[in-house]
Amino acid sequence: xxxxxxxxxxxxxxxxxxxxxxxxxxxxxxxxxxxxxxxxxxxxxxxxxxxxxxxxxxxxxxxxxxxxxxxxxxxxxxxxxxxxxxxxxxxxxxxxxxxxxxxxxxxxxxxxxxxxxxxxxxxxxxxxxxxxxxxxxxxxxxxxxxxxxxxxxxxxxxxxxxxxxxxxxxxxxxxxxxxxxxxxxxxxxxxxxxxxxxxxxxxxxxxxxxxxxxxxxxx
Amino acid sequence: xxxxxxxxxxxxxxxxxxxxxxxxxxxxxxxxxxxxxxxxxxxxxxxxxxxxxxxxxxxxxxxxxxxxxxxxxxxxxxxxxxxxxxxxxxxxxxxxxxxxxxxxxxxxxxxxxxxxxxxxxxxxxxxxxxxxxxxxxxxxxxxxxxxxxxxxxxxxxxxxxxxxxxxxxxxxxxxxxxxxxxxxxxxxxxxxxxxxxxxxxxxxxxxxxxxxxxxxxxxxxxxx
Amino acid sequence: xxxxxxxxxxxxxxxxxxxxxxxxxxxxxxxxxxxxxxxxxxxxxxxxxxxxxxxxxxxxxxxxxxxxxxxxxxxxxxxxxxxxxxxxxxxxxxxxxxxxxxxxxxxxxxxxxxxxxxxxxxxxxxxxxxxxxxxxxxxxxxxxxxxxxxxxxxxxxxxxxxxxxxxxxxxxxxxxxxxxxxxxxxxxxxxxxxxxxxxxxxxxxxxxxxxxxxxxxxxxxxxxxxxxxxxxxxxxxxxxxxxxxxxxxxx
Numbered sequence: 080x081x082x083x084x085x086x087x088x089x090x091x092x093x094x095x096x097x098x099x100x101x102x103x104x105x106x107x108x109x110x111x112x113x114x115x116x117x118x119x120x121x122x123x124x125x126x127x128x129x130x131x132x133x134x135x136x137x138x139x140x141x142x143x144x145x146x147x148x149x150x151x152x153x154x155x156x157x158x159x160x161x162x163x164x165x166x167x168x169x170x171x172x173x174x175x176x177x178x179x180x181x182x183x184x185x186x187x188x189x190x191x192x193x194x195x196x197x198x199x200x201x202x203x204x205x206x207x208x209x210x211x212x213x214x215x216x217x218x219x220x221x222x223x224x225x226x227x228x229x230x231x232x233x234x235x236x237x238x239x240x241x242x243x244x245x246x247x248x249x250x251x252x253x254x255x256x257x258x259x260x261x262x263x264x265x266x267x268x269x270x271x272x273x274x275x276x277x278x279x280x281x282x283x284x285x286x287x288x289x290x291x292x293x294x295x296x297x298x
Numbered sequence: 299x300x301x302x303x304x305x306x307x308x309x310x311x312x313x314x315x316x317x318x319x320x321x322x323x324x325x326x327x328x329x330x331x332x333x334x335x336x337x338x339x340x341x342x343x344x345x346x347x348x349x350x351x352x353x354x355x356x357x358x359x360x361x362x363x364x365x366x367x368x369x370x371x372x373x374x375x376x377x378x379x380x381x382x383x384x385x386x387x388x389x390x391x392x393x394x395x396x397x398x399x400x401x402x403x404x405x406x407x408x409x410x411x412x413x414x415x416x417x418x419x420x421x422x423x424x425x426x427x428x429x430x431x432x433x434x435x436x437x438x439x440x441x442x443x444x445x446x447x448x449x450x451x452x453x454x455x456x457x458x459x460x461x462x463x464x465x466x467x468x469x470x471x472x473x474x475x476x477x478x479x480x481x482x483x484x485x486x487x488x489x490x491x492x493x494x495x496x497x498x499x500x501x502x503x504x505x506x507x508x509x510x511x512x513x514x515x516x517x518x519x520x521x522x
Numbered sequence: 523x524x525x526x527x528x529x530x531x532x533x534x535x536x537x538x539x540x541x542x543x544x545x546x547x548x549x550x551x552x553x554x555x556x557x558x559x560x561x562x563x564x565x566x567x568x569x570x571x572x573x574x575x576x577x578x579x580x581x582x583x584x585x586x587x588x589x590x591x592x593x594x595x596x597x598x599x600x601x602x603x604x605x606x607x608x609x610x611x612x613x614x615x616x617x618x619x620x621x622x623x624x625x626x627x628x629x630x631x632x633x634x635x636x637x638x639x640x641x642x643x644x645x646x647x648x649x650x651x652x653x654x655x656x657x658x659x660x661x662x663x664x665x666x667x668x669x670x671x672x673x674x675x676x677x678x679x680x681x682x683x684x685x686x687x688x689x690x691x692x693x694x695x696x697x698x699x700x701x702x703x704x705x706x707x708x709x710x711x712x713x714x715x716x717x718x719x720x721x722x723x724x725x726x727x728x729x730x731x732x733x734x735x736x737x738x739x740x741x742x743x744x745x746x747x748x749x750x751x752x753x754x755x756x757x758x759x760x761x762x763x764x765x766x767x768x769x770x771x772x773x
Contacts, residue, residue, distance in 0.1 A: 141456065141507035142500050143463035146474060150496045153481075157303070157493035197575050198612035202626035202678060203602035212625060216616045231365070238367035239464065249369055253467075262381040266374050270366070277365045 084264045088255060092272045095251040100276060102165060102245065103237045106172025107230055113173065114180025119210075121181065122188040132181065139178035145239045147171050152243045164243050176233045183229060187222035188214065227284035234277055248272050303491030306484045307498060315480070316495075319473035320502050326465065326472075327458040330394050334401025334458075335451055341402055342409020343435060356406070363403040369464050371396045376468045393465045397458060404457075408450045412443035449518035456507040456514070463503070473499055526551045526586060526682055526713055527572070533580030534564075534571055534737075541567050542737045545581070549682070549715065554708045556716045556724040559734035560761055565717045568734070569684045572715070573606050586681060602630065605675030605683035609690050611667040613659040613674070619646070620655040623674045631678070638677065645673045649703050665696030669703055682713040689720060721765050725750050733758045 117136075120128045139147065152167040162170070191214050199209040241250035252269040256262050307313050345356050363371075376392040379385045387395070416439055424434040466475040477495045484491050527549040534542040541564045549555055557565045570576045572583060574590050574597045583590040585603055613622050623642040627633045646652040649669040659667055668688055675683055685704065689697045701723045708714055708727045718724055724731065724746075731749050733741040741755045753759050 137508060138504060141460075141511055142503045143460040145463040145466075146496070146500050146503055149474065149477075150500050154493040154496040157490040194608060194610060194612055195614070197570075198606070198608055199614075199626075200575065200598075201573050201601055201604070201606035201608075202674070203598045203630045204626060205598050205630075208629055212629060213614055217614070220616060235365075235367040238369040242467070249367075249373070249467075252373065256377060262377050266378050269370055269373065273366060273370055281361070281365055 080263055080267060081261070084261050085268065088261075088264060088268055091251055091255070092248065092268050095246055095248045096272050096276060098245065099237050099240070099247040102168040102240065102247075103172065103234050103276075105169045106237075107176060107233050109169060109173025110176025110180045110229070110233065111226075113177025114184050117177060117181035118184035118188055121185050135174075136178045136181060139175050144171060144175050144236050145242060147175060148239060148243050164240075164245050167243055168237070168240050168245055172233055172236065175236065176229060179229045179232070180226070183222050183225040184218065186225070187218035187220075190221050191217050224284070224288040227280065227287065231277060231280055231284065234280065238273075303481075303484075303488045303494030304498075305494075306480060306488050306491040307494060309484070312480050315476050316473055316498065316502070319471060319476035320506070322470065322472040323459060323462040323465070324506065326390065326393050326397065326462050326470075327455065330397035330401055330462075331451075331455050331458050333394075333398045334405045334454070337398070337402040338405020339409055339440075341406030342413065343440075345406055345410040346413050360403045360407055363400050368396060368400055368461050369467060371399065372464060372468055389465065389468045389470045392468060393462070393470060397461065400461075401454060401458060404454060405451065408447060408454075409443065412446040412450075413439060415446070416442055445521045449514045449521065452510060452514040452517065456510045459507055459510075460503070473502060524551050525549070526553075527715070528584045529572070529581065531581040532568075532571065532578060532583065534567060534576060534578050540737055542571070542578075545739060547732070547739070549713065551681075551713055552711045554712075554714045554716065554727055554729045555732060556718060556728035556730070557732045557734055558718065558721070558724055558761075559740075563734040564737040565734045566686050569606070569686050569715065569717055572684060573601060573604050598630065602678055603681045605678060605680035607668070607671050607675055607683065607685050607688050609687040611659070611664070611671045611691075613667055613671060615659050618656050618658055619651070619662070619670050622659070622670060623677050626674070627677055642673065642677050645676055646670075648706075649673060650699075663696060664692045665699045668692065668696075668700045672700075672703055672707075676707075682715060683707070685714065685716040685718070687717050687719065689718065721750065721762070733761070735761070 117132045120132050148167060148171040151162070151171055152164065155162070195217070196209055196214060199213040200206075204212070237247060238249045240247040241253060244250070246254075248269060252265045255265045307316070341356065344352060345360075347353075372392065375396050376387065376389060379387055379392075420438060420442070421434060424438040429437065462472065463474055466472055471479075477499045481491045481495050525548055527547070529545055529547040532542055532545040533540070545568065547555075557568070559565050567576060571578050572585075572590065585600055588596075588600055588603075590600055591597065613619075614625070617625065620639065620642055623646075624635065624638045627638040628635050643652050643655060646655055649672065651666060651669055651673075654662060654666060654670075659670070662670065672683075672688075688704075689700050692700065697720065701720065704714070704716070705723075705727055714727075716724070716727065728746045730742070730744045731746055732739050733749075733753070733755070735757050741749070741753055741758045743749050743754070749758070750762065753762060
């Protein structure tokens with residue numbers, strides 16, 4: 080392996096990492112919002128909306144992100160919806176992630192026994208106070224491990240962004256291999272930079288899972 | 299509808315070609331899943347064996363697979379092996395290798411999880427009857443885990459099919475690539491073909507994956 | 523003594539299954555009413571109706587003159603007048619003992635946090651748990667959890683407290699500490715409505731006994747001693763005899 084090549088390439092990878100992270104975190108934020116709202120809609124069985132959410136989940140969970148991105152980026156402009164590649168990345172990741180986050184939060188909400196809600200109500204709390212002070216904190220704690228798994232999954236999925244010409248890590252690696260054929264160095268840096276992005280989340284995940292899991296309060 | 303490029307699909311053999319492209323993805327998935335399930339059973343059992351070194355190695359394997367995007371693994375195998383070992387792996391072989399490598403780890407973890415969920419006393423009562431380790435796994439433990447595993451393995455198939463969409467990145471002509479080619483070829487006559495073609499590709503994936511995931515959910519509900 | 527709780531012609535059904543039929547009851551301030559009866563007789567459902575946790579299909583429930591209706595907005599105001607303690611404690615697992623107790627007074631009644639905390643600690647002290655105030659529920663025994671749940675209800679200053687088989691989930695050696703707490707409350711003049719299977723406790727604490735069977739009040743009497751010695755109705759006799767047989771077995 081040629082160290083001077085590595086040195087030369089690192090800034091390019093750094094750029095790519097920043098772009099990947101930027102789109103990745105925006106997409107994840109979007110997925111969290113969709114997840115919270117969508118799970119509440121499913122949990123409270125809001126008519127009409129719950130059907131729409133159900134269809135949305137099935138579509139996005141049963142098609143690959145790559146195909147979703149192609150559809151959003153190449154097909155939607157044909158019906159007049161034109162967006163930049165970056166927005167497309169955020170939107171694609173957010174919509175895909177939302178479908179997974181809804182299910183994660185929902186299973187958290189559903190795991191809280193009804194009688195917990197009743198005991199809060201019997202203290203004179205309103206539905207809203209019950210949700211906010213009693214149900215949600217418990218549901219979110221239960222959801223944390225699943226949520227972090229989703230975050231890792233989504234950050235990994237960003238690797239398909241290169242197909243819509245976003246200059247992310249994959250794009251940079253492929254481009255450099257194509258131009259200069261320094262395959263080993265390029266692949267090595269690719270792995271290192273993905274580790275930089277994903278390893279911290281994975282480690283936090285392992286720690287948090289141990290700490291925050293339901294029933295672990297007070298350890 | 300003509301302006302949205304649906305017509306392109308029915309021109310010549312276009313639709314047939316898309317289906318053939320879809321079959322390429324499904325074929326790669328099915329081969330990979332089949333091997334993954336077999337190897338996963340072995341790896342999963344090994345994961346439960348009380349041996350520190352073995353445990354560490356398998357843990358490292360699982361975490362590597364969990365943390366690296368499949369696309370990166372695909373690149374490493376497809377581009378890297380040629381460089382380092384001088385192998386000339388075809389794109390298909392690389393894809394099957396990577397997906398099997400990934401699928402085996404996932405399957406192994408599922409197997410480990412279901413074995414762990416079997417109460418310790420089940421092992422002990424088998425040993426008490428004079429069975430050895432192999433017999434205990436073969437006759438007592440694995441049969442109990444199968445029911446739990448079937449829905450999860452089916453779920454792995456849909457994940458695999460969705461992931462195979464990545465193989466176009468290493469030059470395999472699957473459904474998405476065929477779609478691109480069709481759009482390209484009809485660029486002048488139907489400039490809007492992208493809508494119809496990519497829409498149909500998405501629908502195709504959905505029609506393949508959706509029934510399989512419903513089946514998996516159905517079995518999971520029925521059997522657990 | 524003035525009337526606090528009034529139930530007239532209460533009717534409750536789940537689908538086609540009638541669980542409470544034509545229940546009439548009036549509870550005065552400071553009165554302790556104990557409800558006994560076989561499992562599935564509707565006594566727990568009755569308590570849940572009183573707190574608006576179940577919708578009712580007929581009849582009227584009033585507390586302090588205000589009607590209890592499950593889906594009305596002011597049900598939260600009414601519930602502040604009615605404390606409830608559950609069989610399974612239902613402390614909030616993500617909050618400490620003291621946080622469990624002060625949550626509703628500060629959020630619902632908007633009372634001053636310091637003042638509520640002070641009161642909470644005094645009450646905890648009375649049940650012998652002030653040293654556990656910063657523990658999480660899972661670090662407590664069942665009996666301790668149930669005493670915390672009682673304090674959590676008390677700190678809301680309810681007019682009446684409903685106890686739904688609060689010792690049924692406890693290990694035998696912990697039943698005593700909870701019952702003792704309840705007897706103290708009864709002596710201090712609280713209005714209480716208690717569903718229980720502990721017959722000697724019922725006899726000791728009750729001003730009035732209601733015997734439920736099949737969704738109806740079969741026997742109602744203020745002659746508590748007399749009831750346990752010789753109930754009037756045959757169904758109550760039969761029910762009490764099952765307990766005698768039990769104790770006879772142990773002798």
